[in-house]
Amino acid sequence: MNNSRIKNITKEVLSDNWYTLNKYTYDYQKDDGSWETQEREAYDRGNGAAILLYNKKKGSVVLTKQFRMPTYVNGNEDGMMVEVCAGLLDGLNPEECVKKEVEEETGYQIDKVRKVFESYMSPGSVTEILHFFVGEYEAGMKVNEGGGAADETENIEVLEMPFTTAMTMISNGEIKDSKSIMLLQYAQIHGLVESQQH
Template identity: 30%
Template structure:
C-alpha cells in the first residue's frame, strides 16, 4: 500500500509495531466515495497479534486546501458553501472555509490548489507552498489532505463562484486576519482543515508579512516559511 504521506515515527526514537495480516477485504459500495470492509490482525505493542477484527473503511482519496492571504491588506480570502456532512451531523451546513478540492489520480496537488483558487475565489495565488499533510479521520477514512499557503491580491475579490456542472454555490469573503484568529480562539470554526490552517496562520502571520514585503509581486514572494 503506497502512502502519499511521509513515513515519520510516532515520536523520535520510538519503534512502533509493523505487522498487519489482512484476512479479507471486500468493497461494499462504489460512488462519490467508496466503502469497503476489511478483516485483519495486527501486531500488539507487547508482542503477538490481535484476534481477527473487522473494520469499515471510507475511501475518500486525496484533497487539497489552501490558505489565501493578502499581506498588504492583512486579509484572508475565505469561502462559504453548503456541506452535506455538517447538515447530516446537525450542524449549520453553511461553513466558512479555505478553498479546497479533490485531487484526481495523476494530478499535482499544488496545481490543483491553484486551479481550485481560480474556480472558487476568482484569483490566482502566488508563492504557493505545502505546509502540512494530514489524515483528517484516520479511524475509518483513507482521505489525505495537503494544506498549502499562498499569497493573493484581494483587491476587487468577492461575489459568488463555483462550477455550474458541479452545482457549486460558493460565496467569497474577505476576512480580516484578526477576525479569523478571534473566531479560531472562540471555537467558531467547524471545518477541520480550516481550523488547522488558521492555527498555522496565527503562528506565521507576522513572518508572512515580513517576507512578502508590500504584499504584491516582488523578491519576497517566494519566501514563505
C-alpha cells in the same frame, strides 16, 4: 504497506455510489504476541489539497462559505461552513489542484503557493491525506467571480475578511472546519499576516 503485525487482509466493497467504502478483515498481532481478527471500514474519497489565501499588507484572508450536508445532519443548524479553499486531487498533483481550486472557488489566479504540511484528516475511518498550502493574493489577481465549478453544484460564497476576524470566528465557533483552523493557526504561529489593529 509493510507491517509484520498485520496478515490475511481481505477487502469487501460495501458501497461505490459516490466514493468507495471498503470493509477490511485482517489478523493483527497484539503486544503479547497473540493474534486477533479485526474488522474496520475505510472510506476512500481520494486525497486532497487545501490552501489559505492571505494578503500580508492588508492583514486579510480569503475564505469560502458553502452548504455541507453532513454537518447539517449532525447539529449545524443551517449547514453552512466557512472554510479555506480546498478540493480533491482528481489526478492532479497537489500544487496544480490548489491553484485550480482557488480560481474555481474564489476567482483569484495565483501562481505561487507553498506547501506547509500534510495530514490524515480522519484516520480512524477515512483514507484521505490532505496537502496544506499557503499563498499570497492581491486584488489584481482576481480574474472572475469564483463560486465553484458549474458542474459541481457548489454554490460557494467568497469571503474576504481581516485575519483577526477569522481568528475570532474560530474562538466563537463560527469556523468549525478542521483544515481551516489548522491553516489559520499556522498563519498565526508563523506571523504570515500582519494585524491591522494599531
